[in-house]
Amino acid sequence: MGGGLAVGPCRPKELPQLRKLLNEVFITERNTEGDLFNFAPLLYNDANVENLRVVRDGRTIVGHAGICVRPIRWRGQVFQAGLIGGVCARKDLRGTGIGTLAMEDVAQRMTELGLDFGVLWTGSQGFYQRLGWRTAGGLCMMRILEAAEGGASGFEVMPLNESPFRPEDCHRLHEAAGRNEVIRTAQETRVQMGIPTRSAWIGLSGGHLAGYAVRAGETLQEIEGDAGVCAALIVRAASEGVRRCVFPLNDPRVAAIEGALPVCVERRSMGMLLIVNRASLTAKIAPETCATAADLGIGPLSSAEVLMARIFGQPEREPSEEPLPLDIHISYLDHV
Numbered sequence: 001m002g003g004g005l006a007v008g009p010c011r012p013k014e015l016p017q018l019r020k021l022l023n024e025v026f027i028t029e030r031n032t033e034g035d036l037f038n039f040a041p042l043l044y045n046d047a048n049v050e051n052l053r054v055v056r057d058g059r060t061i062v063g064h065a066g067i068c069v070r071p072i073r074w075r076g077q078v079f080q081a082g083l084i085g086g087v088c089a090r091k092d093l094r095g096t097g098i099g100t101l102a103m104e105d106v107a108q109r110m111t112e113l114g115l116d117f118g119v120l121w122t123g124s125q126g127f128y129q130r131l132g133w134r135t136a137g138g139l140c141m142m143r144i145l146e147a148a149e150g151g152a153s154g155f156e157v158m159p160l161n162e163s164p165f166r167p168e169d170c171h172r173l174h175e176a177a178g179r180n181e182v183i184r185t186a187q188e189t190r191v192q193m194g195i196p197t198r199s200a201w202i203g204l205s206g207g208h209l210a211g212y213a214v215r216a217g218e219t220l221q222e223i224e225g226d227a228g229v230c231a232a233l234i235v236r237a238a239s240e241g242v243r244r245c246v247f248p249l250n251d252p253r254v255a256a257i258e259g260a261l262p263v264c265v266e267r268r269s270m271g272m273l274l275i276v277n278r279a280s281l282t283a284k285i286a287p288e289t290c291a292t293a294a295d296l297g298i299g300p301l302s303s304a305e306v307l308m309a310r311i312f313g314q315p316e317r318e319p320s321e322e323p324l325p326l327d328i329h330i331s332y333l334d335h336v
C-alpha cells in the first residue's frame with residue numbers, strides 16, 4: 001500500500017461498494033446483524049455523497065469516513081456541526097495510513113463546508129487524539145435500577161406504533177421544548193425514529209400527548225416531556241428491559257426523576273470534538289453572550305486545547321450563570 005491511495009467524495013455508482021465495506025467492518029466483524037445504510041439514513045443517502053469520503057486503491061474502496069451536517073441550536077444562534085460516522089479501513093489493510101487519510105480529508109471537507117465543529121463517538125480515542133480530536137462536553141447517563149419497574153403514575157404509556165399518534169406529533173413536543181440540541185425537520189424525526197433497531201413509547205395525560213421516549217437496545221436515546229411523564233416512560237421502558245436513559249448535562253428534569261425513581265446518574269463526556277472554524281464559532285458565542293472573545297477566554301491567542309476546554313467543557317461542570325462552556329446536547333437519536 002501507500003503511493004496508490006487517493007481520497008475524495010464517494011461517487012453515486014460506488015455506493016454499493018461502500019455499503020459492502022461498511023457492512024464487512026461494522027456488521028460482519030462485530031458479529032451483529034443489519035445494514036449500516038439502514039442504521040444511518042441521514043448519513044448514507046444519495047444526497048449526501050459529497051460528504052461520504054472514501055479512500056481508494058485504484059478502483060477499490062479501502063477506507064471511509066462520513067459527515068452528516070446537522071444544525072445545532074444554541075440560544076439565539078445556530079452552530080453547524082459535522083457528525084462523523086462509519087470511519088473504517090479494510091481489515092487486512094489497517095495500520096497503513098488509510099484511516100488517517102480518511103479523517104484528514106473529513107477535516108478538510110468540514111472546513112470547505114464552513115462547519116463550526118465536528119463530533120464523533122468512539123472506543124478508539126487514541127486514533128482520533130493524534131488527529132487533534134479531544135474528549136469534551138457532557139451528558140447525563142441515567143442508569144435505571146430494577147426496582148424502577150414497579151412504579152405507578154397518572155400517565156398512560158403505550159408504544160407509539162400502537163397509538164393514534166405519529167412521529168410528527170412527537171416532533172412537535174421536541175420543537176416546543178426548544179432545547180439547545182440538533183434542529184431536525186419533522187421528516188428527519190420520522191426517519192430517525194423509523195430506524196429498524198429503534199422503537200418509541202408515548203405518554204398520555206387525559207388523552208393528550210405529554211411525552212415520548214425513543215429506545216435502541218437497552219437505552220432510551222431521547223426522552224421528552226416533563227419529569228412526571230419521563231418517570232412514567234422510564235418505568236414502562238424498564239419493565240421491557242431498558243436500563244439507561246440519556247439526558248442533556250444539567251437537565252433540570254434529572255433531579256426530579258432521581259427523587260422519584262431508583263436510578264443512578266453518571267456524568268459522561270458528550271464525545272470527541274474538533275473545532276473546525278474557530279473564527280465562526282467565536283463570532284457566534286461572543287455577541288450572544290454580550291462579551292468579547294477575549295473576556296470569555298476564547299481570544300485568538302488561546303491554544304486549541306484551552307479553547308476546547310473553555311467552549312465545550314467537561315462532564316463535571318455544574319449548572320451556572322456563566323455563558324461558557326456551551327450547554328449544547330446532541331441526542332443519541334441523532335448519532336450517525
Ligand SMILES: CC(C)(COP(=O)(O)OP(=O)(O)OC[C@H]1O[C@@H](n2cnc3c(N)ncnc32)[C@H](O)[C@@H]1OP(=O)(O)O)[C@@H](O)C(=O)NCCC(=O)NCCS
Nearest residue numbers: 025087088089094095096097098099100121122124126127
Ligand atoms: C480505527 C481505524 C479506522 C484506523 O484506521 P487505520 O487505517 O488502521 O489507521 P492508520 O493506519 O491511519 O493508523 C494511524 C495510527 O493510528 C493508530 N491507531 C489505529 N487504530 C487505533 C486505535 N483503535 N486506537 C489507537 N490508535 C490507533 C495506529 O497504530 C497508527 O499509529 P502509528 O502511525 O503511530 O503507527 C481502523 O482500525 C478500523 O477500521 N477499525 C475498525 C472500525 C472502527 O472501529 N472504526 C472506528 C469507529 S468510531
